[in-house]
Amino acid sequence: MTYRKSWAEPWKIKMVEHLTMTSREDRIKAIEEAGYNTFLLRSEDVYIDLLTDSGTNAMSDRQWSGMMMGDEAYAGSRNFYNLEKAIQDFYSYKYIIPTHQGRAAEHMMSQILIKDGDYVPGNMYFTTTRLHQELAGGKFVDVIIDEAHDTESLHPFKGDVDLNKLQKLIDEVGADKIPYICIATAVNMAGGQPISLKNIKELREFTTKHGIEIVHDMTRVAENAWLIKEREPGYADKSVAEIVFEICSLTDHATMSAKKDPIVNIGGFMATNDEDVYRKAQNMVVVYEGLHTYGGMAGRDMEALAVGIEESVQDDHMRARVGQTKYLGEKLLGYGIPIVNPIGSHGVFLDAKKFLPHLSQDVFPAQTLAAEIYIESGVRAMERGMVSAGRNKETGDHNRPKLELVRLTIPRRVYTQAHMDVVAESIADVYERRNEIKGLEFSYEPEYLRFFQARFKPLAD
Numbered sequence: 276m277t278y279r280k281s282w283a284e285p286w287k288i289k290m291v292e293h294l295t296m297t298s299r300e301d302r303i304k305a306i307e308e309a310g311y312n313t314f315l316l317r318s319e320d321v322y323i324d325l326l327t328d329s330g331t332n333a334m335s336d337r338q339w340s341g342m343m344m345g346d347e348a349y350a351g352s353r354n355f356y357n358l359e360k361a362i363q364d365f366y367s368y369k370y371i372i373p374t375h376q377g378r379a380a381e382h383m384m385s386q387i388l389i390k391d392g393d394y395v396p397g398n399m400y401f402t403t404t405r406l407h408q409e410l411a412g413g414k415f416v417d418v419i420i421d422e423a424h425d426t427e428s429l430h431p432f433k434g435d436v437d438l439n440k441l442q443k444l445i446d447e448v449g450a451d452k453i454p455y456i457c458i459a460t461a462v463n464m465a466g467g468q469p470i471s472l473k474n475i476k477e478l479r480e481f482t483t484k485h486g487i488e489i490v491h492d493m494t495r496v497a498e499n500a501w502l503i504k505e506r507e508p509g510y511a512d513k514s515v516a517e518i519v520f521e522i523c524s525l526t527d528h529a530t531m532s533a534k535k536d537p538i539v540n541i542g543g544f545m546a547t548n549d550e551d552v553y554r555k556a557q558n559m560v561v562v563y564e565g566l567h568t569y570g571g572m573a574g575r576d577m578e579a580l581a582v583g584i585e586e587s588v589q590d591d592h593m594r595a596r597v598g599q600t601k602y603l604g605e606k607l608l609g610y611g612i613p614i615v616n617p618i619g620s621h622g623v624f625l626d627a628k629k630f631l632p633h634l635s636q637d638v639f640p641a642q643t644l645a646a647e648i649y650i651e652s653g654v655r656a657m658e659r660g661m662v663s664a665g666r667n668k669e670t671g672d673h674n675r676p677k678l679e680l681v682r683l684t685i686p687r688r689v690y691t692q693a694h695m696d697v698v699a700e701s702i703a704d705v706y707e708r709r710n711e712i713k714g715l716e717f718s719y720e721p722e723y724l725r726f727f728q729a730r731f732k733p734l735a736d
Contacts, residue, residue, distance in 0.1 A: 282598060285591040286688060289336065295319055302650050310730025311646045311715055313655050322653030323694050325683045328621050330376075330534035330541055332687040335586060338538070338579040345575025354577040355568040358544075361581040365516060365588055366493070367524040368546035370553035372560050375571025377494060377532025378403040380545035383559045384490060384530055385411040387552055388454045396444055397457040398436050399423060399464045402663055402724055404457060404492060404530075409668060416444055418456070423465040424677040426615045426626045431506040434462040434470035434499070436478050445485060455488040460522060461495035461502070464659060466680065467600070467619025469502040472510065472521060479525045491526035494535045498620035501593040516588040528552065535621070537583035538687050542572050596620075600685055602692060606699035612706055615680065622684035625702070627660060630681075631709055636661050638714025638734060641679045644705070646731075647712055648681070652701030656683050663726045 297305070297320060309315035313326060324331065334342075346352040355373065362371050374380045381404050389395065391412030397404070398419040405415045418440040422430040436458065445453065458478070462468050482489055500518035503510050510518060523529065527549065533542040547553050557567045564571040572580075586592055597620050604618035613629035627641035634640040641660035648656050660679035667674055683698065705712075715731040 284595045313645050321655045324655045326655045326657050328684045328686050332538045333689050338582045341578035341582045342575040347574045352574040354574040358577045358581045361584045369548050372545045372556045373570030373572045374543045377543040380530035381407040383556050387555045389413040394448050399462050432471040433465050433468035435474040450485040453487050455490045457490045459492040460499035461620045466615030466624040467621045469499040475525050488527040491529040493529045494532045497536045497587045501597050515590050515593050533580050536587045539580050539583050542576050542580050603695040610703040622682050625681040627679045634714045641681050643715050644681045647705050651705050656681050
């Protein structure tokens, strides 16, 4: 008899948090009060929370011990120097500025590097990143490979940059109008899809030739490294830590939302190898965040982050982290549910266009589906489609991304396989009644990042 070889998480549970079990009637009332926006639900009304992996992770005993070692000195905290060393050792960057979270680093980076009228190419947009680029006077240009917009393509590295698209942009506007290209590792809006080291090396050679810098959105760089280890020839015997260091060493600057990969609940940083950029950021951080040796972080949080960086690049941790995502994705595929393939790193992304083919993009199928999943089981997911894409600032029309997705984002070290089984089964139940589902329309639309605070109402029959 042949037995399947199982795997288990490289940790054990020391403390639990009790969850609330609600009725369908309770959930209908809650989603109505939230304007059919899962971001506006109270967490106490949620059973399994897959809204985001940002700041929702479970810290280790070593991280909690670090919290007790917080040096809350206003200037020169020893925790800053521990964090600085961790970033230099594991990520290669010379200079760091702590921030309260990633978008503060994006703000500073954009204001320092972008001039009015510049173009900023990237391997697919991210919401806050693009907004900061636009507020600084830049215009985002998508240069990701075409396969990234095809949910059924099995291309192993959908996060790769299309160098032909980048060359076309240079031919049209000139390299002097492109201050940098922003590359995200484990591209969120594409479904947690990785960029290959082969592509990064080619991009580095290309940008050096044209005098263009590379800014690394390194929020999930360790997850990307694991997928390189699994998928890219020549890296199977490399450790996650080695691959992470190599990725970072091929870039000039970085922004990090530390609430993801490094397994903390708050924090981030801006990193650079350019002393002039660093000095400008030092000046800015005092205005917007705090002194340059704490930015927007407490000493205890910087210590937890320093420990979390080390834990995030451990192979056993990343095998279990990405493995749990793969487990959920394969369960959904077993039910015939359309998802983004191949399965990504930090979450499983439902293809709302294929899930609800009778709904046009104008009635927000991804937003609708996220609300229906909550009503079914208390599982909270989030929209990554036209609502997230916002409006064209010149025409006022909706931006219409090719991908209309619902993200099931898995927090690190929080849920068990049994929770993933419940999630898959509840989505399968929604899929069975998919033809009965109607769309939504705005009842309130904010100016910026509307997916956070917008409200909706069901379409009239």
